[in-house]
Amino acid sequence: MKSRYIAGLSLVTMGAGFVTTLFLPDNAFVQLLKGGFEAGLVGGFADWFAVTALFRHPMGIPIPHTSLLLKNRNKIATSLISALENELLNKESITRKLKQFDLLKIVGSAVTKWIGKKSNRTSAIAMLQTNLTKLPLDSIVPSIQTGIASFLRHTDMKPLAEKVLHTAIQGKWDEQALDYALNQGRAWVSKPETGQLLGSIAQQKISEAKVGGIMGFAVQAFAGFMNEEKLGTMIQQLLLSGIQDLVRPDNTNRERLLVEIRNQMIKITEDESLINRGKEWLINKAESPDSKAFLLERLEDIRTSLLASLEKEKQGGGRKVVTVVRYVIRRLQSEKEMMEGAERKLLSFIVDFVEANHYRLGALLKDNLDRMDDKELVRMLEEKVGSDLQWIRVNGALCGFVIGLILTCIQWL
Incomplete structure (x- = not known):
């Protein structure tokens, strides 16, 4: 250690200088040097004793109040731990220090750079692909089913049904459903085979009709005049005409039909027994094996799609990841209130975490100190602070030399 060598050299220099002056002719200059070297020797030796006494017994002699660090290692360790827990890592100091940093900005910059x-x-x-591939979907599905069933059990379905009804009326779902049904019906009625089917059914029912008198004669005459094709075509035209009328927004029958549909929907929301039966049906459906297979299949489809997208993104160098992350960071930074709230939560989390676990640092420090024997502890301390302490010896020798010169001059005066 260079500083220890210099400190030792300063002490030896003072000692050698003092001994040399004993053999020189007695004059004023020699007396001045003798006084300086003598005081420097005393000062250097005293500081050597003081510095050495911190770490060990000077010259191995168990002088009282020496080897202070070893005698008080438990007190020192306890003091360090106490300072660590109560002064350095207390809630106030951590909060004060962290408030000096813009945590989310630092995190955002680090993520962007990374x-x-x-x-x-x-x-x-x-890594995301690997974790997604290993994700046990078959063990996740039961949890999803349980969650859905639990949500349904603890949910009052009547307000939900009323909300759905209100949304349906506001969104004109009833009109859309009616138009869909009419369009599907028109498409079916327009088919040639539908005309044949309707004509066959109509002729069969006419032949089965049991009507007597003039009415029966008229029916039989009509049946003899009309065949299946004519009957089917006529019924098709009647149905298509009726559908066309119902499609028009200003049609009276359409309005009546919509009013009836809405009334039936309202009755459904007011029928608690029906709502409860629907709720039980949904719960049973959510817990059924068929639902499990359906959910597992959907999740597998989602996973396959995600893996394909990730593979494509990886082949492209992950450029979209950069775009998405930067967009998210910019959006977050533009929302000042959100950023401030998130930073407060992050700050609170860090402070609470450190405060709840700083005793672990103290325990780790205590454990590491206990593992070290006296020799190792002294060597470590000397490596860390011994260099600065050795300069105390140098300064003591030099100051003593100067003071010795001054005192000799005072004696002359």
């Missing part, structure tokens, strides 16, 4: 490297992006995507 994803700027292609290797980091591709590694992150590969």
Whole structure:
């Protein structure tokens, strides 16, 4: 250790200078040097004793109040731990220090810088692919089913049904459903085979009709005049005409039909027994094996799609990841209130975490100190602070030399 060598050299220099002056002719200059070297020797030796007494017994002699660090190692460890827990890592000091940093801005900058490297992006995507592939979907599905069933059990379906009804009326779902049914009906009625089917059914029912008198004669005459094709065509035209009328928004029958549909929907929301039966049906359906298979199949489809997208993104170097992350960071930074709230929560989390676990640092410090024997502890301390302490010896020798010169001059006066 260079500082220890210099300190030792300063002490030896003072001692050698003092001994040399004993053999020189007695004159004023020699007396001045003798007084300086003598005081420097005393000062250097005293400081050597003081510095050495901190770490060990000077010259191995168990002088009282020496080897202070070893005698008080438990007190020192306890003091360090107490300072660590109560002064350095208390809630107020951590909060005060963290408030000096813009945490989310620092995090955002670090993330942006990290994803700027292609290797980091591709590694992150590969890790995400691996974890997604290993994700046990078959063990997740029962939890999803349980969650859905629990939600349905604890949900009052009547307000939900009323809300759905209100949304349906506001969104004109009833009109859309009616128009869909009319369009499907018109498409079916317009088919040639539908005309044949309707004509066959109509002729069969006419032949089965049991009507006597003039009415029966008229029916039989009509049946003899009309065949299946004519009957089917006529019924088709009648149905298509009726559908066409119902499609028009200003049609009276359409309005009546819509009013009836809405009334039936309102009755459904007011029928608690029907709502409860529907609720039980939904719960049973959510818990059924068929639902489990359906959910598992959907999740597998989603996973396959995500893996394909991730693989494509990885082959492209993950450029979209950079775009998405930067967009999210910019959006978050533009929302000042959201950023402030998020930073408060992050700050609170860090402070609470450190405050709840700083005793672990103290325990780790105590454990590491207990593992070290006296020799190792002294060596470590000397390596860390011994260099600065050795300069005390140098300064003591030099100051003593100067003071010795001054005192000799005072004696002369």
